[in-house]
Amino acid sequence: MLDFTSALYLGLEHSSGSLAPWERLTLGTPAILEEPPGTQETSRALAELVGCERGLFARSTLHLFWDVFGALAGRPVAFYWDEGSYPVVRWGFERVVARGGPVRSFPHHSPEALARLLARAPRQGLRPVVVCDGWCPGCGALAPLDAYLEVVRAHGGLLILDDTQALGVFGMPGPGLPYGAGGGGSLRWYGIHGPDVLWCGSMAKALGVPMALMAGGARVVARYEERSETRMHCSPPSVADLHAAEHAVAINRRKGDALREALALRVAHFRGRLRRSGLSSVGGRFPVQRIQLPRGVNPRAVHERLHRRGIRTVLQRSRCGPEVSVSFILTARHGAEELTHAVEALVEAVDGRQQRRTRHE
Secondary structure (H helix, E strand, C coil), rough: CCCCCCCCCCCCCCCCHHHHCCCCCCCCCCCCCCCCHHHHHHHHHHHHHHHHEEEEEECCHHHHHHHHHHHHHHCCEEEEEEEECHHHHHHHHHHHHHHHEEEECCCCCCCCHHHHHHHCCCCCCCCEEEEECCCCCCCCCCCHHHHHHHHHHHCCCCEEEECCCCCCCEEEEECEEEEEECCCCCHHHCCCCCCEEEEEEECCCCCCCEEEEEEEEHHHHHHHHHHHHHHCCCCCCHHHHHHHHHHHHHHHHHHHHHHHHHHHHHCCCCCCHHHCCCEECCCCCCEEEEECCCCHHHHHHHHHHHHHCCEEEEECCCCCCCCEEEECCCCCCCCCCHHHHHHHHHHHHCCHHHHHHHCCC
16 A cells, blocks of 8 residues: 555654663653753754754644733734634634624735734734734645734734744755755745744644744743643653654654655656646645645545555645645655555546446456
8 A cells, every 4th residue: 555645744753762762652741841851952953953042842733822822812803814724723712702702804915915804803902913824735826924024023923833844955056056045944945033922833834743832032932931731731752752842853853855855756756647637736845745736526536546556645635725625735745656556546547447447357
């Protein structure tokens, strides 16, 4: 079975034998009281990677947004979120709404719409908090963070970024580097930093570690640390998670750019084979490739035909559009022959004639 459903973009798999050993999986204490040895060093390294002063770990982005939005909901702020934001962000806003906080959405990747919305907002002394994703796998584009931040700063606001998809993939732009260098994510790509930017993201995609990081200015992070409810009432990341994060940082530092170069070659090979076969995809250089099927072709039928041929794909509904599509998620571990075979199978699944001949025989 060829698998194109894993979001481990760099192909990192942290086996137990590759990690530093541990005697206890958890200390049994909340993070606010005590954290495993090495936590601060690893969170500092990741905060530096994404371009921030300080960082704190959490079990997931849901834990982060529960705390961040919950704490801000008790202050004089108004929330504005990009309509293409990941569902976990929306779950966090449900807590804000339950507390009576003002929440408004604006069209996906439209700083102009955000500017108009803030210009029309009632002058009630509310600081705007704008929330968006760094990379949208639906439309295959980076968010216009520089333009968003310009609008946010004009109104004295705060920009909160969910950079889960971009972490480990994008970095500082450089010649001959399709994704840039370092893998620090969207802030590094744009060269953005400042006390009015709060970075949040899961490490579970490119870095392969099921835990999250919140990073920003030292004062903002310290305020979050003091007011966090999940650091008091929920279990922190396990020692195994922490050691996997240390391992991921070390691999990224040592050969991350080489892995990203290999990933870019895989994506280019896949898209080239698609073009030569008369098909195309949305996603650009990013490893999530949403196939643009010919009019009248049922994506669910294509998905099922591929599965019968031993190829696992994702049936994806776009957050920035109503359509359902068949998506291939590529990693640095996929070989050229596998990608070529996948495209050939896709062509037959789209056409459907191969399946009809098989049933007839």
